[in-house]
Amino acid sequence: MSEEILINVTPVETRVAVVENGVLQEVYIERSRSKGIVGNIYQGKVVRVLPGMQAAFVDVGLERTSFIHASDIASLAQDGSDHADIRSKIREGQQLTVQVTKDPMGTKGARLTTHLSVSSRYLVYMPGAGHLGVSHRIDDEDERQRLRELMETILREGTEDGSLPPDGYILRTAAEGAGEDELRADVDFLQRLWRAVQRRMKRDPAPSIIYEDLPLFMRTMRDLVRPGLEKVRIDSRESFQRVDEFAKDFLPELRAKLEYYPGERPIFDLYSVEDEIQRALGRKVELKSGGYLIIDQTEAMTTIDINTGAFVGHRNLEETIFKTNLEAAAALARQLRLRNLGGIIIIDFIDMKDPEHRRQVLRALERAMEKDYAKTSITGVSELGLVEMTRKRTRESLEHVLCEPCRFCHGRGSLKSPETVCYEVFREILREARAYESKSLLVLASQEVVDRLLDEESASVADLEEFIGASIQFQVEAMYTQEQFDVILL
Template structure:
């Protein structure tokens, strides 16, 4: 229903015709098989792309597999007639991923920082509640004045943000912090550019105006998991925070834990500290005096044991 809101009559009729043919095939298949038999399954990814993404304005669909090309051609002739003409078999020596530099685009879509052609950049931060986008001028200082520089950067940012939302498949609440603009006309132009850019998105998007704090809020309907969730997993060391405690901080945590356990296990004769080599080295060097003072205080020897299996924030205290 959402995707049909801005569809043309021709696109709606084509979709109706596709569904009619699929239903006819299901009915025909049901008469050939017995009870409890599979008569329909969802399309493969390439066929779903032909059905859901390709439109009458699509000029080229390149497939580097002859077998897949023939399958898609057959499918298009039966169900998606407007996809037949742009469909072509790619025979180049370089792979399509290499030819179109797809790997680089994926890396950009997974990166927190996105460079703008003007020299500015965007910073994307995704949390459970929302996604924030911060716009910065960076090295872009050309133009008649600072106001002109900011305006041009924001215009380019609006276009890039709309594209990145599609590539990253970000959904839910998105807050954009454009660079502050003094003139209302400039703010309206940037807002209009953003609204124009998101019309290319097949997901439902609502763009609100600038808030009193100068932030733009928009919502994008969630369809599937974001690109980052599909291709990445949380760091086991930092637990997805994107940052680590310093080795010195871990040293202090270890010493507090030793003090706590010395009070709990009073019969212990010695405490062994197991941690990463980085942390153990700091305990034996920069924090050696603090460690010696702790040993004197609890009246128990402390031994250090580096282990490469431990991450920086991981450690164990073993009492003997």
């Protein structure tokens, strides 16, 4: 499998595309006016404690107050009691050092924790956690053991009695194959970084930012570079030079794969990335077989419906359904990554009678989701053919980043038909005629509604004029949406 990363940098926006075998898999977007804040550490001030929810609102200097639950407060978690009261540890007006775990989404503020951590290329450092872990994506047990032993050796060297320090570390997926010198350099870097953070924690008042994560194009080098990566192309010379300096210090083996892209053709036109992004904003996803997916994103959950469409198969109905579901499993896994859909996801596979077919489709979905770096949990296939799953959400979906609710339908996804609006006009005319005496009324409406009133509904208009004893005139308002109208007394 070949993998490339394309980085498009402009003064107002940075976009990163992860392409596998010529097909877009993931998109990351960061805008200068609305940067993601996951990983940032703030000095916050508790503005309200909610004992009924075991949570609190914290002002960290953002537009909306942020939210922290009792389970995310380190001192409460250390008590080991399920019934510890949040009021025993924090109070209104208290200063609290917190880290963002989830960006603000919709009307909700950022989600916070006091379990602080900072990251490097190979490690995540967690002060006071007392835990040494290895990424679950490193599945070779010998390699996991080697890394754990190597880290224990490095950490014992830093203590006087040779014991393990009270702090915690997690070896990231990128640490697979890393040597002792590389891990030791990362430990030293994280220790220096944490000392700088501690100095700011003591010095800066609330609310203020203590530590800000790297910009997107730099985080890409730290978080998205995986074994098998062939090339990283960047279309900004300044950003390329910064990434090259970063790689020189921390990722020397990556420098040969970095490439400045000066081409006249926009970098996102390579591999049709722009077209793929546009398609990812639609509800319908076509499958090669002729089947399709319908993806609907709501406030509570995302639903995915699979249909055979034009695919009629070659053998029998059960085989056709099975093949469509198998293809859909791979396609929807890619769509979840591409669209960055999170939270609860309900997948409505086409009903399969054969239990073996259901097992194979579920296994195909699990294999396809193994490539996803977001944490996922999948249930079995129900009797109705439904699969429930969750995918960890830390940032807004692609649709929420690029789009806003339609001002015509207000996010409903549909408009009242001209026929429906015509009948609403008739009811409003009757209401006005009963309340006020007038010999003439003027209806202002959209072109589609006026056309129907003068054509299909002309007989009804004539009957209404006779009933109320007044003439009715119509005027097209170009600025009105299909649902808008006004009835004016003349």
